[in-house]
Amino acid sequence: MKTLLLVDGSSYLYRAFHAMPDLRNSANEPVGAIQGVLNMLRRLHKDYPAEYSACVFDAKGKTFRDDLYPEYKANRASMPDDLRVQIEPLYETIRAMGWPLIIEEGVEADDVIGALAKQAEKEGIKTIISTGDKDITQLVNAHITVVNTMRDAFRKTDDVLDVAGVEQKFGVPPTQMIDYLTLVGDTADNVPGVEKVGPKTAIKWLTEYGSLDNIVAHADQIKGVVGENLRKALPWLPTARELITIRCDIGLCEHFDALIAQPPDKAKLLALFDHFEFRSWKRDLDKLADGPADATSGSSPTAPGPQASAPQQLYTPDTRRLYQTVVTEEALDQWLLKLQQAELMCFDTETTSLDAMQARIVGVSFSVTPGEAAYVPLRHDYFDAPTQLSLEGTLSKLKPILENAAIKKVGQNLKYDMHVLANHDIQLRGVAHDTLLESYVFESHKGHGMDELSERHLGIAPIPYEAVAGKGAKQVNFSQVTVEQAAEYAAEDADITLQLHQALYPQVSVSDKLLFIYEKIELPSMLVLQHMERNGVFIDSHMLQRQSNEIGLRLMEIEKQAFELAGQPFNLGSPKQLQEILFGKLGIKPLKKTPSGAPSTDEDVLQELALDYPLPKVILEHRSLAKLKSTYTDKLPKMINPQTGRVHTNYNQAVAITGRLASADPNLQNIPVRTAEGRRIREAFIAPPGAHIVSADYSQIELRIMAHLSQDAGMLRAFANNEDIHRATAAEIFGVERTAVDNEQRRYAKVINFGLIYGMSAFGLAQNLNIERSAAANYIERYFARYPGVRQYMSDTRELAKRQGYVETIFGRRLWVPEINSANVQRRNGAERAAINAPMQGTAADLIKLAMIAVHQWLTAEKLQSKLIMQVHDELVLEVPDQELALVQAQLPILMQGVATLDVPLLAEVGTGNNWESAH
Template sequence: GEAGGGEGAGAGAAGSTAQAAPEGAVATLADDGSHRAAYETIMDWPAFERWLAKIEACELVALDTETTSLDPFAARLVGISFAVAPGEAAYLPLTHVGEQAQLPLAEVLARLQPWLESPEHAKIGQNLKYDQHVFANHGIALKGVAHDTLLQSYVLESGKDGARGHDLGQLARRHLGLETISYESLCGKGASQIGFEQLPIEQAAPYAAEDADLCLRLHARLYPQIAAEAGLARIYGEIEMPVRDILFRIERNGVLIDAAQLARQSHELGSRLLQIEQDAYAAAGQPFNLASPKQLAEILFTKLGLPVKKKTPGGTPSTDEEVLSELALDYPLPKLLLESRQLAKLKGTYTDKLPRMINAASGRVHTSFSQSAAVTGRLASSDPNLQNIPVRTGEGRRIREAFVAPAGSVIVSADYSQIELRIMAHLSGDERLLDAFARGEDVHRATAAEIFGVSAQEVGADQRRVAKVINFGLIYGMSAFGLARQLDLDRGAAQSYIDRYFARYPGVARYMEETRMKARDRGYVETVFGRRLWLPDIRASQQGRRQGAERAAINAPMQGTAADLIKLAMIAVQGWIDRASLATKIVLQVHDELVLEVPDAELARVREELPGLMTQVATLKVPLAVEVGVGGSWGEAH
């Protein structure tokens, strides 16, 4: 499984204590000093049969894999570890290089397969989604995943002060007061790091067995705390654990990419970047390196005499994005530089890179979704990150056009409409806001009518734009200063807009004040479903940090509830697909949207059922709305 935390307790002692212990066992991991854990290394069939009988009889077995790679699609088994009780664990080495006779991989897996694939035999692990991929690479469908300590920690202490991470080493230190054997202490780090399969078995075994052992110990410490709180038990048992399995399937499905189309886009972006470079030289009156902050500052502030907006910690004028954005309003060169940066990022991150990430075996791109990266409960996508493809620019939207459906299928996108505003209406209970949603009005138009004191019919496009910025801005705790900057107004005008908004929507103002007070009181806020979002800085003496935490306190319940809803939608949609035995697949989850690959023959049915499945996952004080789009590509489906 995971590369763990700190230096190994008793890692060096393994050799010296092995003689006294029973054959194949290694004593390590001093617990509280009262007993030492005895770990076993399974090297022959009698030992294997003994452990197979143990795991088959055990109510909950901790399971961990050691592998050749961190990439879940490339990883192959090096060994498997099990723990059946705290301190009672074993490592089964399978493919360590150049080592004494290990049990043969194919035969071992054939013997273990019935237990691994049994839904009745409960298993626990740390980030078992990864191990599930590893077993799938060997043709085994892991079933019976009952618990995951990564998700337990995440549900219990996401964002909590002092809870800096959720990997096994950090959890063992935080909750058990134990130092673990670290991956780096065994395999080295950086360029000289060796693969786990290169490790001698006597070094690998204590590390691997310890991972499984710690998992059981952590479960005994963490799970009772979750079970004792109805809201947390619901988030863990009814949202995070079921979604874990759906994410495994989405990752396995992958998404089809049109590499030729991306190559064309790369070529066009390259030509455009060369043109921008020439235009920038002309605007600067000389050639220079667009990527050098030093040369940039020299040209912008010394040669062209543009106003310095802010300085770097070193005292030199800053050329960061914020500064360039401000200068771009009045001067041509900063505008060109911004455009160049945006296009270079698109080219480097997506059009050049995505075709190289196509899996040779499946012909698709397989992203990884992390459930524990974002404090709010949102999923994070990596390798490649598909959530950051910009949709505001034409070039960004075109990248989505390269996400395609195979022949005979289409891409269907189902998106919750204005979800955070609806949640704001639900949480604040503001009558005017609830009323606008209940009547199916355009909420930005309704807000504009309230703020500008005109009828909804008389609202102009500019007034609606102002209302939209205020509606979304207030969700994020935007100040008059932020609003003024976004709408290019003076602060007085921005403040009067905010005052008028709160006068017309007193429920929202009350909700915000109550939320700030509650957050200061408890140190956390909650989503509608009971997810806890901790705010370590809510009582900070430093004003900036405290205000940041107050803004987060207002926004987190909305973002977190939206995250819970999309996860409930994934569970509902996948459940329906399974029950109806459809060939439709969920291929992506991005923000408030599910992206599906749907065979033509199933399209009518999916279009008809999808909105209902997604809007009925929860009953809020406002109706939920889902927009469904269809096309040959993700871009077209929008």
């Protein structure tokens, strides 16, 4: 039997646009959706060879459904400009590849697909429909199959939907899908169903009554609220059903001979790939056979602009699933031999907890070859769980491999696994790669979770954790997951991670700059951070308890003061009550509104109102203290690890586009230092007896980086002469001798220096200094007149960001600004400010990471007892035994200042004390 392959091109197009990175050619034209669609078409022809094929797209303009129901698809946002401009070039390329392309006016792609499929059925031709649209499943029968490539193209289940597959997935057979969708509605197309009727109710009714018509006939017998809702919806249901039904009688004139794939137009493809700058596909054109299946065979194209600077070969995933559950010593020994002989082994743990310091191993998984993996269950302890290998015995066999630095390892977020293994007295060595960090270095503006990476780079949707362990209140510990489910999930994790490395590393290594960031900064930083997290920091819980009690008393006083100012008691934490007091009872004019239209009481509003009214000032103080109490003085003592007596934060490397670390559980980077209460919290971070806290940070690091980047002669001279940069700026702006600059002028200059590198406007500067806007604008103009290199740097950086979609740190970290060409003025302006500041903030992040690595390596090489315990922005915090104090104090500045050579000297300042605050 011959086969017809029909592709829902419109669903491909949107999926590719949202899934692919923001690829652009050197003319800054977006090409990511084009590359994504062509990749998916290639994969389809490879996996589902067919005698006939067509790629079907929606036509522009209205269809009969819009006439039937004007609100049809009214909830959809307008097509993004970056997607719209890719459509015609994509059509041209698909035709040049030899694919028949169909666009029919007045109907949707679904209707065209339905008509062709039914026509093929009459002629004895089998049809495969590739789409992610569930509406198409109404067509499925013995001759028509749906391939859900949009979601799970390479999974064992939810891959090919035949009659049984549709019923298994939706709970009803294909013959009832129209009735099912009519009842539940289609939110994507803005087609309402019956209110409060979801899949379970729809399945129940259809099982009981057999059809929608029969449900309607018995509507008066259906009890409860859903019965009332059904009766209310009766007049609407015929329209909903007509909207959802695919029209297969639209009178297409296509003959199947017209759907035979044609040889690719090599000359046309060459010109198109040249324009898109798909370099590897251009090279492959000479190898093409006479058929469209080969027009995009082999690797994906190299895309230019934001994603690549030189030709590269992208990875084609291995779709095999050769997974083994290891439950015998013989099978384990066979895998251990594979691991010992492998060039690179992927390793993953399944554990009892997300708390890395507390988690214990439930099982381990490995992969050394794409498509092949193993899971070793060790501690699944549910009722009737099968016999498993001994945890202690298995780990004792694994330990020599895991601790062997010559056996190279790759994983996803290996810092977590390093902690877990350390909980079992195993020190993971030989860490060669981490896919989380590869993704972060390559595309920091995207998500870096394994599932998201797999879908984006491999086109594979892995089994989600919730599918095996449940979610919410019903989620179980992994030890309660059945071995069968756990094995498929965990083995797939190892396999996918190995394949992700093979997909991502070539894209990182194509750029020497990105490779430096990855191999010399991020990977070594991960190893240092794991040590730092493990070290933890001592907390004086009694001091925090006293502070908490004092803050509690102060909060009561402030609350009483607020009641007096308001003339009545009220809930200070209630925005609604605060609105009523401020804008109702007190008659204060609102400054802005919330999205719902109510007067805003956010912090910015209260800060502005506090300049003129006492109550907002009191509310702000109450909020600040209440946050300190709940976040730190109350919470920190509860977070002390009972085994170590210390607090252990988690540093996330892959969050900020700039490369800065994010601290969580607890967040040690947001403890306020501008208030006395915030500084007192730092007093509770103490050194143990016989040791001191040492703090070392870079002085005015971002201004020094600005001087280097801008090459402004005035700034370079000031730093070269070790002058006070704020005093030097004040002298330039106010036109006085530096010796004559007073404290107020220096303060103004400091605000201007730091404000401008963060993109502060004249309005923002006026607010900050509480001066007229015209005066602020005058100061800014004087600043740029004295420092013209800074103005030029800002202008050049904005233009560079617009051209390539990112800017770079001095070391080559890519700092993405996705909205730099946004049509929304506010977003575009925000992106421009970010583009100006990001190279400074990002370079500062690179420098402190390099410093952290240098310090850790020195401590290790010298076998010192001193240890890094925190990294907070531009500051390193160490715990130093008294006998090593003088050595560390002398060496720290040398190490930190020596990690890079800029056109201005780096300056690191060191402080010492019994606690963190006194070390400043």
